[in-house]
Amino acid sequence: MSAEERFDAIIVGAGPAGSACAYVLAKAGKSVLLVERGDTAGSKNVTGGRLYTYALELVEPGLFAQAPLERKVVREQIMMLSSTGGITVDYVNYKFGENVPQSYTVLRAPFDEWFAGQAEAQGAMFAAGILVDELIEADGRIVGIKAGDDEMFADVVIAADGVNSFIAQKAGLISDITAHAVGVGAKEIIQLPPEVIQDRFNLSEEEGVARVVLRASAGVTGGGFFYTNKDSISLGLVLNPEELGRSGKKIHDLLQDYKLHPAIYPLIKDGTTIEYGAHLVPELGFHGVPKKLYRDGLVLIGDAAGMVINTGTILRGIDLAIVSGVAAARALIEASEPGKVGPAYLQQLEQLQLLPTMRLYKGFHELMSLPRMFTTYPDMANDMMKFMFSVDGNLPERMDKGMLRVLKSHVTLGQLVADGWKGFKSI
Structure with a gap:
């Protein structure tokens, strides 16, 4: 890649936000470079979670039907644990979103790889294994990125590099992350035969469960979750890092205690852990969104922009990331000049109901x-x-x-x- 090569947009991070943005831009005929630090898109993600499919429909109608999704969520569960027992509230709706299903469980590694591939198929240039070292600035405007000895230029750089975004910090839009703004999460994927999952959770072949758990760890504020995949269960904890530090406990040990809880263990018994990971999770909802989501030549999307809702019973991140990526793409397509992309992005976030939705839940933290x-x-x-x-x-x-x-x-x-x-x- 030559130093003179220039793009309409360079997107840093090939998660759901970055790939959604790249897909929409490339389909509209824009020249797009999507760069990813990992060896492949999704290689750094062990997370299992859920995807509300309306978001993929914003990218392109019918796209969700092509995605490597796991199980359609028909059972919504809230569980409250004590030291020896548990109460589970189970809401079942077999017609949840008949036309566009309400949500599916998803494994991020295969999903992210697929989504980046879809953006590439639309014409985006995808480059994995690229670590961005610096932003390139000229006359107060961001004009590109630097990775090692390579310099790449664009009308707009879009930061989709996740929580504690390096790009956003370099641009002066966020400061270093603080403990009260995030939770620390530990997650496992536990493999089980599909028929065992279906029997234990009272499901048919295509159906799934999403469960949130209160009081998942004694002595440390936080919660847990369960998601049923086709042949595995995603489970984990998200805990307050300050309390975790004061407790002197290790999150891995608390995760093991959680798995062995008498109300949890029978659901994962005889399963095999095939993946494990830990990472930070934005926790403040609307209050965690930076005061400025852009500067001249740069836009923040996804986790880099704090686009997460956590009410304790409603956990939304992947869909908001995708919507923010669509908003940024539409802003760049519609703006008459690069300097107008930022304000147009904010307008799109309002029109797509992303920021209004986050405001609705702003007090839940x-x-x-x-x-x-x-x-x-x-x-x-x-x-x-x-x-x-x-x-x-x-x-x-x-x-x-x-x-x-x-x-x-x-x-x-x-x-x-x-x-x-x-x-x-x-x-």
């Missing part, structure tokens, strides 16, 4: 910061269920008195009212 949300209240809920269903042959305690006794053994009425008011204000 306050709710999730309540320490009792992940410790006291799951324990209390489990003790209430134990009281309701325990039978020993003696005269049972009156229901109202028993429930009040259990409640008072965990929180004072003052604490309950204070938490309730804070929770109400957050939503």
